Amino acid sequence: MKLDITKGIQRKGVDVAFDLLEAWGEDHWNGDAISYAGPVSVSGSYMLADETVIVRGEARARIQSPCARCLKPAVTEVTAELEEAFVRDVGQEVEPGDDQYMYSGHVLVLDDAVRTALLLELPSRILCREDCKGLCDQCGQDLNINECSCQKDLTRRNPFSALASLLNEDEEV
């Protein structure tokens, strides 16, 4: 995702509006394979303060990732505020751990900044729907589609869980 800053270079200190739209493919986040459903959009403005470019805007994307309970694809709409400074790359050595964004010529490459901002807005647990019942942790049955008999069998075989549920009932009275 490239931002041409020619206009801003000609008029330093002036906010220049921009709108970008780009299709992104597969990605990884927190060990999950994710993908971008529909194009990623960024709109906002940038300004050159001396040689540093200040970019302010809003990024939007629809991110598809596996449901935390049933693993089916779930789409999350994400909106992220973007405010980053891009420093002109003049060939100086970058110190390790310095995560400053750089640019050279008349083009800013926004991908890293936009991606980071968007993914930080993703909830840590994504569900296909609020009341997703998930998979049975014993037989793997998708409990949204069909009940399985594992739960009942477990209660019958384990007298302690039956006792525990009795105790819980007592507490509630």
Ligand SMILES: [Zn+2]
């Ligand atoms: Zn689910």
Ligand SMILES: [Zn+2]
């Ligand atoms: Zn089961």
